[in-house]
Amino acid sequence: MYRLSIFVLQFLILIIALTFIFTNPFIISLDIGNLKYSFSSNLFAVVFISFIFLLYLVFYLFFRSRFSLGKYFLKNKYNKIEKGYLHFVDAMIAVANKDNKTALKSHKKMISYLKDEPSLSLLLKSEVLKIEKKFPELNNVYEDMIKSKKTETLGYRGLMEQNLRNQDYHHAFLYGEKLFSINPNIEKLYDTLISIAAKTKNWNQIILLSDKAFSNKLISKNELNENKSIGFYEIAKIKFDSDIKDALKNILKAVDLKKNFPPYVKLHLEIIANLNDKRNLKNLIKKYWNLNPNSLLRSIIIKILNENDLTDIKFIYEIIKNTASGEESKKLLIYFAIKNLKWNIARENIIGLIGSSPSRDICYFMSDIELGENNDKQKSDAWIMRAENAKLENTWICRITNQSQVEWSSLSDSGNYNSLVWSSPMMIRQNSN
Numbered sequence: 001m002y003r004l005s006i007f008v009l010q011f012l013i014l015i016i017a018l019t020f021i022f023t024n025p026f027i028i029s030l031d032i033g034n035l036k037y038s039f040s041s042n043l044f045a046v047v048f049i050s051f052i053f054l055l056y057l058v059f060y061l062f063f064r065s066r067f068s069l070g071k072y073f074l075k076n077k078y079n080k081i082e083k084g085y086l087h088f089v090d091a092m093i094a095v096a097n098k099d100n101k102t103a104l105k106s107h108k109k110m111i112s113y114l115k116d117e118p119s120l121s122l123l124l125k126s127e128v129l130k131i132e133k134k135f136p137e138l139n140n141v142y143e144d145m146i147k148s149k150k151t152e153t154l155g156y157r158g159l160m161e162q163n164l165r166n167q168d169y170h171h172a173f174l175y176g177e178k179l180f181s182i183n184p185n186i187e188k189l190y191d192t193l194i195s196i197a198a199k200t201k202n203w204n205q206i207i208l209l210s211d212k213a214f215s216n217k218l219i220s221k222n223e224l225n226e227n228k229s230i231g232f233y234e235i236a237k238i239k240f241d242s243d244i245k246d247a248l249k250n251i252l253k254a255v256d257l258k259k260n261f262p263p264y265v266k267l268h269l270e271i272i273a274n275l276n277d278k279r280n281l282k283n284l285i286k287k288y289w290n291l292n293p294n295s296l297l298r299s300i301i302i303k304i305l306n307e308n309d310l311t312d313i314k315f316i317y318e319i320i321k322n323t324a325s326g327e328e329s330k331k332l333l334i335y336f337a338i339k340n341l342k343w344n345i346a347r348e349n350i351i352g353l354i355g356s357s358p359s360r361d362i363c364y365f366m367s368d369i370e371l372g373e374n375n376d377k378q379k380s381d382a383w384i385m386r387a388e389n390a391k392l393e394n395t396w397i398c399r400i401t402n403q404s405q406v407e408w409s410s411l412s413d414s415g416n417y418n419s420l421v422w423s424s425p426m427m428i429r430q431n432s433n
Contacts, residue, residue: 119150198417207231229257262296263408293328343373363387
């Protein structure tokens with residue numbers, strides 16, 4: 001309403017002005033050089049109004065034709081883009097069906113319509129080359145991809161996977177690390193990088209990557225502690241021979257992150273033994289045993305005690321002081337009672353552990369007792385035969401391949417990162433079936 005009022009007012013003012021000019025004509029004179037021109041004000045008004053009208057008409061026709069032409073070109077452009085995308089879809093369907101001939105035809109048609117979309121062309125090329133297994137050409141496509149912001153993640157991922165396929169873990173990690181810095185949320189990227197870092201023994205990177213993953217909320221606190229503890233453990237192993245004090249610092253970090261984990265305890269005790277600190281070694285053995293007496297820790301402590309001449313039966317009693325009634329503590333005592341020829345102590349503690357189906361280590365203990373105390377080889381051999389038929393003892397088993405190994409390692413013998421579990425081989429087979 002306001003605009004209409006303004007327009008009407010302007011129109012009235014224009015009419016009044018023109019009426020005034022035409023009803024009150026006057027002569028307009030112009031001196032140009034030696035010549036003098038005179039004409040009526042009415043003529044000037046007519047010429048001026050005609051000029052304004054003509055100018056308006058020219059501008060009107062110009063802008064109208066311009067927008068119509070622009071609309072035509074825009075429509076033509078969108079029609080080309082639409083056709084280009086349709087050919088792209090056809091090509092991707094052909095790739096999924098492994099119809100390379102159709103995929104290549106659709107790819108060529110797509111390029112003719114989408115010249116300004118090289119990213120789609122590169123994506124399609126990479127898929128076709130994957131099917132055709134033309135890996136050198138595929139590498140070139142990935143190299144072109146990383147030059148554009150639109151496709152750099154696809155390029156880095158492709159190069160990482162290519163190098164993994166070639167078992168070039170060094171370059172695979174470099175491309176993967178770059179990809180992680182661009183987009184850490186890519187599915188399974190963190191796990192892949194951790195696995196590569198383990199294969200290349202890049203333990204510091206495992207620690208750094210885990211911190212970044214946790215800060216991006218990609219992993220839980222438990223997974224953070226798990227992976228960082230492995231990094232510190234492996235660094236401690238490396239430093240064991242060159243810098244024993246630094247090795248101690250790192251194993252303490254590992255133990256703090258994953259408390260009472262037997263392989264970490266083993267390395268911690270070995271480091272203290274290497275420092276020839278027997279007093280501390282004794283205290284740590286008693287501490288770890290009181291915290292979590294188990295069969296795996298028993299085998300570790302037996303080895304440490306034997307290697308450091310700490311097999312005196314009195315010290316064994318000190319170790320099991322607070323857990324003497326437990327099965328594992330009795331087994332630890334029985335082992336060293338046999339070693340020290342304390343047959344009464346061995347028999348007294350083994351009686352309640354035999355039962356109807358004794359474990360393999362109990363059978364071997366009885367074999368040693370019969371042979372050592374009574375020199376009864378027949379009974380000793382009978383216990384050995386019984387041990388061979390006893391239930392299999394727990395061991396380290398890769399949960400991915402079911403392969404067993406004696407010692408725990410962050411990278412299993414089958415090459416899988418952090419895949420070992422302490423379990424019965426029979427139980428693993430049953431679960432896999």
